[in-house]
Amino acid sequence: METCPWCEIGKLTSVTGTVYWELPDGTRAVEITETPSSHCENCKALFQSDEIVKGIEEQLFLIDSKQLAKQTKYDELLKMKRLLKRNYFDFGK
Template identity: 50%
Template sequence: MQCEWCEEFGAVNISCTVFWELPDGTRAIEITNTPSIKCKNCGMEYQLESTINELEDQLILINTKKIGKSITYQQLMDQPKLLKRNYFRFD
């Protein structure tokens, strides 16, 4: 796979831990086992835009007060939504 940063081939799918600020800005949480990409050439670890959008949308749609300091990606995605979709995303 081609790396989005260095544009060389050698990027692979991985799961890693990320830290994300909640939409209200009150704190950041640790999200483990997050789908990510790692480039063997430049060493960059990053999330695809689609994964970033999924994380940000989910954090807007759920009650974040019920989340502790750390959660797995799947547990986060499984949280019940308060709204059907992110009405602030216009794309």
């Protein structure tokens, strides 16, 4: 079991949670439910891995956010049709 990077004491468990994300254009935030997350038994922190965060941010950047409801499930967000095949502005790839 992995140790919590926040408190460095608690053990992490895999859970799904609700996160709130600001759209890349800054016009509003959306609620994303059933998001893969980690939960610390000690400090009660709920957070997402770097991979999940990058996936959410990339998908929000590549879809038509006007078609996005105020609330969506994580899996539904990732299945939404992209306007571009990939993020051509991500030079870290």
